[in-house]
Amino acid sequence: MGGYYRDNLSAIRLRQCYEIAPPRVKQYLEAEIAHVQDKITPRDIILELGCGYGRILKKLILKVRRIVGIDTSLSSLLFGQEILKSAPNCYLINMNAVQLAFRDCVFDCVICIQNGISAFHVNNKDLIKESIRVTKPGGKILFSSYSDKFWEYRLEWFKLQSEAGLLGKINAEKAREGIIECDDGFAASTIYPEQFLSLTAELDVDTEIVEVDESSLFCEITPH
Numbered sequence: 001m002g003g004y005y006r007d008n009l010s011a012i013r014l015r016q017c018y019e020i021a022p023p024r025v026k027q028y029l030e031a032e033i034a035h036v037q038d039k040i041t042p043r044d045i046i047l048e049l050g051c052g053y054g055r056i057l058k059k060l061i062l063k064v065r066r067i068v069g070i071d072t073s074l075s076s077l078l079f080g081q082e083i084l085k086s087a088p089n090c091y092l093i094n095m096n097a098v099q100l101a102f103r104d105c106v107f108d109c110v111i112c113i114q115n116g117i118s119a120f121h122v123n124n125k126d127l128i129k130e131s132i133r134v135t136k137p138g139g140k141i142l143f144s145s146y147s148d149k150f151w152e153y154r155l156e157w158f159k160l161q162s163e164a165g166l167l168g169k170i171n172a173e174k175a176r177e178g179i180i181e182c183d184d185g186f187a188a189s190t191i192y193p194e195q196f197l198s199l200t201a202e203l204d205v206d207t208e209i210v211e212v213d214e215s216s217l218f219c220e221i222t223p224h
Contacts, residue, residue: 003072003121004119004121004185004186004187005050005052005071005072005073005076005119006071006072006073006074006076008184008185008186009166009167009186010052010053010073010075010076010079011053011073011075011076011078011079012079013166014052014053014076015053015055015079016164016166017161017166018055020160020161020164021157021160022153022156022157022160024153024215025153025154025156025157027213027215028150028153028213028215028216029114031212031213031215031216032113032114032144032212032213032215032216033056033059033060033113035142035210035212035216035218036056036060036111036113036142037059037060037063039109039140039142039220040060040063040064040108040109040140041064041108042063042064042065043064043065043108044064044065044108044109045064045065045066045067045068045106045107045108045109046060046064046066046067046068046107046108046109046110046111047067047068047069047070047102047106047107047109047110047111047134048060048067048068048069048070048110048111048112049070049097049110049111049112049116049120049127049131050070050071050097050112050116050119050120051069051070051071051076051077051080051092052071052073052076052080053076053077053079053080053083054069054080054083054084054090054092056111056113057069057080057084057087057090057092058083058084058087061084061087061089061090064089065089066089066090066091067089067090067091068090068091068092068093068107069090069091069092069093070092070093070094070095070096070097070100071092071094071095072094072095072096074094077092077093077094080092096122097112097116097120097122097127097130097131098122098123098126098127098130099130100130100133100134102134103134104133104134105133105134105135105136105137106134106135106136107134107135107136107139108135108136108139108140109135109139109140109141109142110131110134110135110139110140110141110142111141111142112127112131112141112142112143112144113142113143113144113216113218114144115144115145115146115188115190115191116143116144117143117144117145117191118145118188118189118190118191119188121187124191124195124199125199128141128143128199128200128203128221129203131143131221132203132205132221132223135223136223137223137224138222138223138224139222139223140220140221140222141220141221141222141223142218142219142220142221143191143196143218143219143221144212144216144217144218144219145190145191145192145196145216145217145219146190146215146216146217147211147212147214147215147216147217148178148190149214149215150214150215150216151178153215154180155170155175155180158170158180162182167182167184167186168182168183168184168185168186169182169183169184170182171183178190191217191219192217193209193217193219196209196217196219197209200219200221204223204224205221205222205223205224206221206222206224207219207220207221207222208220
């Protein structure tokens with residue numbers, strides 16, 4: 001799960017990616033969090049998959065009863081512990097999203113935003129099934145990828161990360177196909193609406209696809 005973010009882009013280096021983001025990208029990042037906030041309540045128990053150093057957790061801790069963040073990067077989690085040390089309702093755990101060590105039907109909401117479903121490089125159907133397993137019936141699972149309308153801003157942001165030495169050189173040929181691929185092994189694609197719908201078609205859930213801010217594509221799953 002997210003080997004590149006575990007081994008190459010974690011903790012302070014990961015935070016730098018967000019610090020150098022241009023204004024339109026920062027708008028996208030905030031819009032994603034605002035959309036999640038609209039879906040949760042103060043009584044909820046939340047799980048974030050791929051929480052990194054807690055960038056999103058920090059924005060949600062005052063909105064929910066309890067929140068758990070998991071990641072495979074120990075360095076990011078240790079960095080996050082310092083950032084979130086004053087939050088008694090927030091827990092950080094070193095765990096793989098396709099092998100969750102939680103019992104069934106624990107969480108009111110599971111979130112995996114900012115294209116985590118692509119960035120993790122795991123079997124997407126297994127990832128969704130495991131998220132469904134730990135979510136209460138009638139709860140909510142929120143995955144997000146990028147809207148096609150956001151491509152030029154996304155590419156600009158990743159070029160800035162590359163120029164800052166946080167990523168390798170971007171493959172220009174792949175970029176023309178809507179894929180971010182760098183010569184140091186980084187790779188991220190996009191999950192499209194038909195792919196999300198295909199992944200949940202045979203599962204006992206309701207699925208809705210929602211575009212947010214002309215930048216994010218949310219797949220919102222409700223287990224029966």
